[in-house]
Amino acid sequence: MSHAVLACEQMAHADRWTIENAQIPGTTLMENAGAAVARAVLERFGHARRALVLCGPGNNGGDGYVAARILQESGMSVTAYAFGTPRGGTDAAIARSRYSGAVEPPEEFEPSRDDVVVDAIFGAGLTRDLPERVLVALHKARSATCPVVAVDLPSGVNGDSGADLGGALTADVTVTFFRKKPGHLLFPGRQACGEVVVADIGVRAEALAAKPPVIFENVPQLWGPVLPKPDATWHKYSRGHAAVFSGGKHATGAARLAALAAQRTGAGAVTILGQPDALDIHAAHLTSIMLRPCAPDDSYDRLGELKGCRACVLGPGFGDFTTARRLALSILQEADRTGLRLVLDADGITAFASESKALFDVAHAVVGQALVLTPHEGEFGRLFPDLAEDRSLSKVDKAVAAAARANAVVLYKGPDTVVAAPDGRAAINTNATSSLATAGSGDVLSGVIGGLVAQGLPLWEAACAAAWLHGEAGGAAGPLAVAEDIVARIPVAFGLLNQGRDTRAPWP
Numbered sequence: 001m002s003h004a005v006l007a008c009e010q011m012a013h014a015d016r017w018t019i020e021n022a023q024i025p026g027t028t029l030m031e032n033a034g035a036a037v038a039r040a041v042l043e044r045f046g047h048a049r050r051a052l053v054l055c056g057p058g059n060n061g062g063d064g065y066v067a068a069r070i071l072q073e074s075g076m077s078v079t080a081y082a083f084g085t086p087r088g089g090t091d092a093a094i095a096r097s098r099y100s101g102a103v104e105p106p107e108e109f110e111p112s113r114d115d116v117v118v119d120a121i122f123g124a125g126l127t128r129d130l131p132e133r134v135l136v137a138l139h140k141a142r143s144a145t146c147p148v149v150a151v152d153l154p155s156g157v158n159g160d161s162g163a164d165l166g167g168a169l170t171a172d173v174t175v176t177f178f179r180k181k182p183g184h185l186l187f188p189g190r191q192a193c194g195e196v197v198v199a200d201i202g203v204r205a206e207a208l209a210a211k212p213p214v215i216f217e218n219v220p221q222l223w224g225p226v227l228p229k230p231d232a233t234w235h236k237y238s239r240g241h242a243a244v245f246s247g248g249k250h251a252t253g254a255a256r257l258a259a260l261a262a263q264r265t266g267a268g269a270v271t272i273l274g275q276p277d278a279l280d281i282h283a284a285h286l287t288s289i290m291l292r293p294c295a296p297d298d299s300y301d302r303l304g305e306l307k308g309c310r311a312c313v314l315g316p317g318f319g320d321f322t323t324a325r326r327l328a329l330s331i332l333q334e335a336d337r338t339g340l341r342l343v344l345d346a347d348g349i350t351a352f353a354s355e356s357k358a359l360f361d362v363a364h365a366v367v368g369q370a371l372v373l374t375p376h377e378g379e380f381g382r383l384f385p386d387l388a389e390d391r392s393l394s395k396v397d398k399a400v401a402a403a404a405r406a407n408a409v410v411l412y413k414g415p416d417t418v419v420a421a422p423d424g425r426a427a428i429n430t431n432a433t434s435s436l437a438t439a440g441s442g443d444v445l446s447g448v449i450g451g452l453v454a455q456g457l458p459l460w461e462a463a464c465a466a467a468w469l470h471g472e473a474g475g476a477a478g479p480l481a482v483a484e485d486i487v488a489r490i491p492v493a494f495g496l497l498n499q500g501r502d503t504r505a506p507w508p
């Protein structure tokens with residue numbers, strides 16, 4: 001699965017496995033890696049005056065020396081700069097010895113605008129802050145504003161977390177090998193990488209068989225197969241019925257956005273539940289969405305009256321924390337009997353800020369899973385303060401730990417939204433643009449999740465699909481989109497799934 005994402009340790013294991021079990025020497029992998037880097041340089045920056053290759057002491061530097069040799073052979077003017085010496089006998093030392101061009105000390109590195117810099121100082125083996133002489137060189141490269149091609153990762157970016165350990169360059173292109181790492185997809189690493197090229201260097205996919213990957217880039221292959229297929233016998237309720245709880249009369253918009261999004265996502269019926277004065281406002285705006293009165297002390301059982309209702313969204317604009325807690329806990333307590341699933345967002349999350357244990361306890365008592373949580377960074381900190389503050393954890397680690405603790409699918413929002421399941425699976429979303437950074441966009445997302453869950457999708461797949469559809473819809477709506485525009489483009493996002501496909505089997 002080429003959309004699998006490997007932690008640095010898994011990648012090192014795959015390298016070792018290939019060398020030991022497929023009898024492919026490490027020097028061959030390094031040759032292939034260096035060749036892929038040289039190819040990227042020649043394809044994009046072959047016109048540069050010089051290629052200046054910054055080489056570290058490990059295998060990343062080894063890739064750099066191979067690239068330097070190939071670039072020189074292709075006729076480019078090349079200088080390598082040695083940041084440390086490869087240990088004798090290593091693949092990197094062999095690569096260094098095969099390169100016969102100029103090798104200068106770091107102090108001699110003086111890039112200009114017309115050069116291309118190859119950053120091969122540190123890759124997956126970076127373990128501590130960058131040394132001063134590396135920082136100085138990176139600063140010079142940045143000041144020169146010349147193009148940068150990074151090998152595996154821009155030096156200074158942590159491959160597992162995407163954290164910038166200090167001073168990393170923003171590359172134009174990053175050439176990585178076999179599979180992406182979380183650091184290529186999580187911010188700020190994603191931004192530092194620029195375009196990411198994944199090169200096949202001969203590492204064998206069988207290396208992953210013993211311990212299959214659990215982290216993925218969020219692509220339609222992950223969840224396309226479980227999207228609902230149109231059925232000639234459908235009626236509106238069998239197609240899926242979603243409910244959305246409304247806030248009070250001065251905060252109805254959020255629920256309306258969620259409800260409209262659930263409807264645009266394919267739920268056959270959508271009902272908004274709210275107090276009569278709030279429903280009056282909804283009635284003035286809505287036509288095909290149903291409205292049902294629900295007093296604050298009403299039982300969640302009112303949901304049982306909604307035919308075929310499989311999903312409810314609670315939290316957008318809700319306001320009343322006491323009622324939110326009561327509703328959420330009772331929905332989860334009855335989830336095994338009713339089959340109802342809960343998407344808890346916004347005020348529904350904040351309502352449990354100091355009572356998260358009560359939520360997690362009922363969620364754990366459910367056979368299987370019934371809860372999706374959709375926190376942004378602030379909400380995540382309210383529910384999982386210790387995880388939020390733990391600097392040793394990546395965003396993926398945090399989301400996975402939160403999902404296990406809450407027995408919930410956790411969709412941890414941001415430009416690099418992570419969707420984690422209690423069993424440890426995680427998908428990193430990569431198609432969202434900053435056009436989604438607009439009020440109400442999160443309400444739309446919770447409605448999309450609710451709409452998909454109502455149609456019977458498993459929770460993790462529903463949340464992954466929703467993040468992707470939301471991203472595409474936001475992109476289609478353009479940079480000045482408002483939340484209503486995102487709702488309107490959901491069909492466009494579905495349409496992208498159809499492209500090039502048989503229209504009778506509309507989804508992958």
Ligand SMILES: NC(=O)C1=CN([C@@H]2O[C@H](COP(=O)(O)OP(=O)(O)OC[C@H]3O[C@@H](n4cnc5c(N)ncnc54)[C@H](O)[C@@H]3O)[C@@H](O)[C@H]2O)[C@@H](O)CC1
Nearest residue numbers: 015026029033058059060122123124125126127128129152
């Ligand atoms: N055969 C293989 O294993 C392959 C490895 N590949 C390359 O190998 C890289 C990983 O190689 P390595 O594990 O050698 O790691 P790196 O080359 O990223 O760095 C390791 C070296 O840097 C030192 N180091 C780490 N952080 C430092 C810091 N802040 N200051 C000073 N020194 C520091 C380490 O002690 C070690 O000597 C990948 O990123 C990739 O570029 C590719 O060549 C593909 C094949």
Ligand SMILES: Nc1ncnc2c1ncn2[C@@H]1O[C@H](COP(=O)(O)OP(=O)(O)O)[C@@H](O)[C@H]1O
Nearest residue numbers: 413414415432433434436437439440441442443
């Ligand atoms: N810069 C960005 N790039 C990509 N996606 C973003 C960006 N900023 C916000 N988003 C997405 O937009 C949505 C915002 O949700 P949220 O913060 O709950 O907003 P609101 O409460 O206003 O609806 C989330 O899905 C988030 O991932």
Ligand SMILES: [K+]
Nearest residue numbers: 119122153155
């Ligand atoms: K590098």
